[in-house]
Amino acid sequence: MTYCVGMKLDRGLVFMSDTRTNAGVDNISVFRKMFLWEREGERSITLMTAGNLATTQAVVSLLNERAKPAEDRGAPSILEAPSMFQVAKLVGETLREVIAEQSGRTGPQADSPFSATLILGGQVRGGEPRLFMIYPEGNFVEAAEDTPFFQIGETKYGKPILVRAYEPEMSFEDAVKLLMVSFDSTIKANLSVGLPLDLHLYEAEGFRTGRVHRIERDDAFYEMISSGWGEALKSAFKALPPYTLE
């Protein structure tokens, strides 16, 4: 499995992804699930992936190949699309194309479908920062005021705290803290999500890759959040008024 969250704040976009991939519990690896593109001063694009690794790697490779300047490239590039909406369309079509190609082959078939779900966010000069969730069918939805964040992968454990503590005006610092709590709740409950975590903080109107950080297994702040949150939850729970049995 996987856990990735993309979040839209007043001051920009925040992305966090885990790095664990597994084919059964006895075959665990570390793979990056966050991919960044930029054209400095003009656009920044972040993509996070959940699903079949062969599928998502093929999507990223195709996007990369097509982003390279080459006269005979043919296919349009996410570095040239005129808006984030057009970037989302391109990524969606690429995903659909890869899944169709992999599923349409004759020969051995996998038990699980070659499927994937993506979170795409960024800003192209002339537009606002935008955040999308892209489905295996190639279509997508955009984050808006009422649903200002997207999760993909193992989303359930970490959702309650996001719903309760998210505020659009929160600082990047608080957003990272919130995401760490959400990831920690997930990692504690589900073996298929694991450290290290990748983080990208895109500042609105930056038009370039923002701060990028990898949170490693021994990250002191993560460890403090992980142990501190248990205590904080217990105190919050104790502070609630007691139930009275009739």
Add this chain to the structure above:
Amino acid sequence: MTYCVGMKLDRGLVFMSDTRTNAGVDNISVFRKMFLWEREGERSITLMTAGNLATTQAVVSLLNERAKPAEDRGAPSILEAPSMFQVAKLVGETLREVIAEQSGRTGPQADSPFSATLILGGQVRGGEPRLFMIYPEGNFVEAAEDTPFFQIGETKYGKPILVRAYEPEMSFEDAVKLLMVSFDSTIKANLSVGLPLDLHLYEAEGFRTGRVHRIERDDAFYEMISSGWGEALKSAFKALPPYTLE
């Protein structure tokens, strides 16, 4: 879907179940998912069900029929089995029998399998209070020190708080509060779990049904927990030290 939790405490067993059943989001009903049997002074048995409603109702009806005193009944009864382990075996066999019978029919077939998972708990004189999770195959596992509670149905949203705040020595009052927080996190995130909730508090060495309560939609304590927990979570979150961007 469904959400039920059974919990083993030093002072007894605590059971909570929701009552929502649905066949699609446009077909929602209220059905009891908690069933109690007792032979006063000798045994108390609680069963909670998740899965296909036709399956679980058939299981409960069969258990009820077989529990009635009748000379030609034939099948053994959960009111007569000599231990909770034997009760669990009987319930597991009944579940297996019902699923096999429903799945083996010719004619129209449902898209989803006639499956169900059960939580069974109680005490028979001569033994300790015991708690089991019973699988569609009819086999089962028992709660022990390291895993002192079982969840069935929509388990993920409400698990982090259970893992963090459960303590075997907690009072019934605190256990109910904890379960309400866990149910509230689930109900807020998932339409397929809903109020009212059923509650049974079995006191160890009681050998009779303990306190039973239905928490209705307008329950004042539940409403206070539901709104208070959001605030408590936010305060707990704010109390954690801030992240510092490098």
